[in-house]
Amino acid sequence: MDKWTEARRSLQMMETPGEESLYRKIHPLAKFLTTILFLVLVTSCARDHLDVVLAMGVWLYAYALIGGLSAGQCFRKMWGLFALLFFVGIANPILDRVPALTVGHVVISRGMIAFVSLFLKGALALLSAYFLAVTTGMNGILSALLKLKVPVLLINVIYLIYRYLGLMIQEASDVWTAYRLRAPGQKGIHFSVWGSLVGSMMIRSMDKAEKVYQSMELRGYKPEETFAGEEKWNKESTVYLLICLLSLCLFRFLPIFSLIGSIFMGR
Numbered sequence: 001m002d003k004w005t006e007a008r009r010s011l012q013m014m015e016t017p018g019e020e021s022l023y024r025k026i027h028p029l030a031k032f033l034t035t036i037l038f039l040v041l042v043t044s045c046a047r048d049h050l051d052v053v054l055a056m057g058v059w060l061y062a063y064a065l066i067g068g069l070s071a072g073q074c075f076r077k078m079w080g081l082f083a084l085l086f087f088v089g090i091a092n093p094i095l096d097r098v099p100a101l102t103v104g105h106v107v108i109s110r111g112m113i114a115f116v117s118l119f120l121k122g123a124l125a126l127l128s129a130y131f132l133a134v135t136t137g138m139n140g141i142l143s144a145l146l147k148l149k150v151p152v153l154l155i156n157v158i159y160l161i162y163r164y165l166g167l168m169i170q171e172a173s174d175v176w177t178a179y180r181l182r183a184p185g186q187k188g189i190h191f192s193v194w195g196s197l198v199g200s201m202m203i204r205s206m207d208k209a210e211k212v213y214q215s216m217e218l219r220g221y222k223p224e225e226t227f228a229g230e231e232k233w234n235k236e237s238t239v240y241l242l243i244c245l246l247s248l249c250l251f252r253f254l255p256i257f258s259l260i261g262s263i264f265m266g267r
Contacts, residue, residue, distance in 0.1 A: 023067045027237035028140035029147050034244040035132040041252040042124050047117040048110075052252065057124055059251045063244075064131060074130040081126055089118040138162050164209045171205045 023031060038060070045052045064071055075082060096111030132141065142155050175197055250256075 023135045023240075025234070025236050026135075026240050027233050028136045029144040029233070030237040030241040030244075031132060031136050032141060032144035032148075033241065034248075035128050037245065037248055038128050039125055041248055042121050042128075045117070045121065045252075047114045050113065050117055050120070051255065053117055053120045053124070055251045055256045056248075057120065058256070059247060060124055060127055060131075064127075067131070067135065069131050069134065071127055074127055078126060078130065082123060085119050085122040085126075089115040089122075092118070160209075160213070163212065164205065167208050167212065168201070168205045171201045171208070175201050175204075 038056070042053065042056050045056070061071070063069075092111040092115040093109060094111065096114065097109045098111075099107050099109055101108050136144075138159070142159055145155055145158075146152075179197065
């Protein structure tokens with residue numbers, strides 16, 4: 001399987017979300033609100049409160065375990081973003097070498113703590129967004145946004161970007177195949193034709209995108225009707241939302257690891 005086919009399959013994953021997940025019966029709005037709350041609580045953690053960030057990571061791991069979700073698949077699909085997080089924060093240990101604490105004979109600087117905190121919070125944010133995508137799908141996410149009274153124009157822009165990504169991937173695959181047929185045996189694309197190939201791909205994608213949008217308009221496309229959603233709020237969604245809200249607040253505001261340590265030390 002080439003990289004373009006894999007990219008198309010990853011995009012199509014959001015068309016049929018959560019078929020084997022326990023969260024498939026939960027209303028999209030409940031899952032969306034849970035994800036937003038998790039992101040707010042994680043990003044609001046101070047950089048020196050690594051225990052709180054780790055506790056939120058434990059919550060997300062339990063969430064994935066219960067729903068049969070795979071964090072490893074997320075790392076494989078978005079390794080580039082995780083690498084970007086690493087390189088964005090790697091300057092902290094170099095620039096900030098003020099000692100913060102000592103573990104045995106090892107001195108840990110404030111910069112190292114900031115780096116680990118930044119990477120963990122970014123990784124948890126990516127994982128939570130990935131879990132939302134695979135359990136809800138693009139239509140479900142846009143339905144939740146519509147129920148939250150997000151402007152229809154913004155919903156329309158998000159949906160069209162999502163649709164046009166598939167077109168650009170297909171065009172890139174066609175351009176890559178045509179180039180390989182005209183330059184057999186050559187590894188990669190020669191830098192002298194990078195500009196012309198990208199320009200050709202963009203023009204072809206824009207032409208197809210315009211035709212797709214015209215077809216959607218002819219079929220009476222209206223975001224407020226397309227994403228109105230047939231799912232009804234049920235008891236499972238209410239229980240799910242309450243459990244997630246309470247557990248998230250407990251993991252965020254209670255010193256979970258300190259309590260566990262005091263219990264074992266007390267024994």
